[in-house]
Amino acid sequence: MDVRQEFLRIMDTQKLMALATSVDGQPDVRMIGFVYDKVNKVIYFVTYPKSAKVEQIRQNDKVAFTTLPAERIECVRGEGVARPSSRTLEEVAPVLEEKRPGYMEHIKRVRDRVALFEIVVDEVRVVLSDKKDHLLRV
Template sequence: MREEFERMMREQCEIALATMTDGLPHVRIVNFYYTSEERRVYFATLKDNEKVVELAANPNIAFSTVPHNNTMEHVRASGHAVKSTRTIHDLADAFAEKGPRVREFISAVGDDLILYEITLTEAVVNLDLGKRETIVL
């Protein structure tokens, strides 16, 4: 199942990221990059975005990768989102591999983006209805 996890994290481009404030969940779709060596998910947001305020108040998050190619397969995980010591420019090439428009976005507003990272310890890999497994990373 670890191989399927790595494949999905490499091939899928977006996560549905959930934050929580005042007992209410807030979900939005964001681009991401995963590095298996560090077991980290990286995502960026504009400095003046609501996510910045929400994550400062409560860094606990959950996410699901967004399935593509008419499949149901996805990865679910949770953790803490913290501001990265890296910048989006440090990882621009890695993010751009997920889609050409990402590079354009980084070029246009990269200096206004905050990069966050989530270190994963486990994830739920969902291959199909009824076929899922929790893996330790």
């Protein structure tokens, strides 16, 4: 089994992740849509700049996440640093469209009200249906 290939498969097929932020020792978790950019090795998500998660990320950029499986019990989970992306939505559009065809049409309608964020991770745990964690350096 190639853990890297399994990681990429999960990141390509799972559409939601639970993103956890924490401020003053208080955790806060929510589900978000995401895409993984294989070339830049970054997780992207689009959000409203005035959302609670953005304010929490400004106060503490360390986050934790786990993808949410649709069928089998397999996921990718990890910790990283979240920040506003230095890339634009237009630059990331091919990655967004590959995973979510038609997504950019939706984004065009709310373009002035959303921001692109990224999560940078060094390593993740890949949990497969055998329920064994596999540590992977991204």
